[in-house]
Amino acid sequence: MYILEVESTPEYLVHQQVITEPSEVSVSLLDGGVSNRVLLVEFTDSARENWVLKQARDRLAVEQEWLCSVERVIREMDTLQICNDMIQLASVPLSGVPAVVPAIHFEDRNNYVYAMTAAAADCRVWKTDLLDGVVDSSVAQACGWLLGVLHAGSWMNGAVRNAIGSTEFFDDLRLDPYYRQIARVHSALQAPVDRLLELNGSHRHCLVHGDYSPKNILVNEQQVILLDFEVGHFGDPAFDLGFFLTHLHIKTLIAGSRVEEYASLIDRFWIAYQAQVSNVLSQQELVSLERRTCLNLGGCLVARVDGKSPVEYLVDESVKTVVRNVGWNILVSELETLAEVRELMHSELQKKQ
16 A cells, blocks of 8 residues: 655655646645544645545554554545435525535545545634634534434435445444443443443444544534544444534533533534434434433443543543543433433532532
């Protein structure tokens, strides 16, 4: 496999017939590539959109050893294309900020490389906004709309199942380092984790992004952009919901006097999501989905403290304990609704005061 570097990428693009001369582009390394080498390609021709070029790593850039096949970037290409197709078919929301995914411009499957549209220079990572105290409910609403479109649009879709049915990368990058890892750390959680793993395997209904998180969402005044599709698969939508809501719940737990303001993001997201999927799922399926969402939320909360990829901004041990306790109690008590989770969260916060 040809390994992309900043210095060699212009010649690589010439070889791939993307450009005719190396001087037609400037290349720089983008931060934050845990599982991929990520490069910004800027064209000197202002008529061309700039690209982000991605190549998979076989060893992830985290503290604990974490290996995964570079084949997963092929899955990312396939998942991203499916997402693009579904968004084009969806009805645009009447209000709020539109949500999109990047277009694919180039593929080199032999070297596990692809290029997508680069975001505008004024885009910000939503995670950074949230940690900086910027609370924009329209972004949460757009995230709910988008995830609902992806889940509802692929619900029991045989073509999507055939295209991204394998769960190998999801297991390597999510189930093992998150769920199985917390059972290794806390043997008392083995039974709840086994139950959670069984549910993820038996409720395979639609496209699951697998990394639906504020760190993978870019925002500006014009739109919300979803990134990183390499864990995409046909599976249980409850994982996406639990994974995403974990981040909103953690940020609510550390919000101090602004706890209700941050909690409102959870509500706006959930309402927008339900509005999309309620046209496809029965009431019984919606109830079951919320139950499984809560269990995935519990597992992910514990995992973001004790799994292989702990949240880097949780440094206070007392806050870690609160997050762990909320997740633990959700798992062990098998809470069934997000309203029950909200009550538990407030109870844990009161204990901390």
